[in-house]
Amino acid sequence: MSYYDNTIYNHSKEREEAIVAGEQALYSLREARNELNKARGWGIYDILGGGLISTFIKHSKVNRARDCIQRARYDLKNFSRELNDVADVSGYDFGVDGFWGFADYFFDDFISDLVVQSKINDARRKVDEVIGRVSDIVEGLRNHTIG
DSSP, X not given: OOHHHHHHHHHHHHHHHHHHHHHXXXXXXXXXXXXXXXXXXXHHHHHTTOOHHHHHXXXXXXXXXXXXXXXXXXXXXXXXHHHHXXXXXXXXXXXXXXXHHHHHHHHHOOOOHHHHXXXXXXXXXXXXXXXXXXXXXXXXXXXXXXX
């Protein structure tokens, strides 16, 4: 195998590793979105007078969403490392820095049902934004427009 062939192989391998890492991050983000959707549904029920059981279930769904978001955070960091192996991506912004601070505040501060519901909706929007950014990058890797 020549130097040129080895370079192409390594670049292809790194690209594939970045795609796999991006797909894992997308999986985790989608799982977080699904849990936030469940929390949202229970939150609406709670607002309409669902009572103690619905409050408990809503908080359980929010806790599950928090766990999923933490997993997504780890997966996004891994994706970022793999992506840096493929190309200079310093210009790419997943838009998650502000999201993590928001998520930490969201999961630590339950003031009222309406405020919680608003925060659930905000978290869902932010997760959707990150999903869009990661999806665009993974698609760029697949189409060879990145790296």
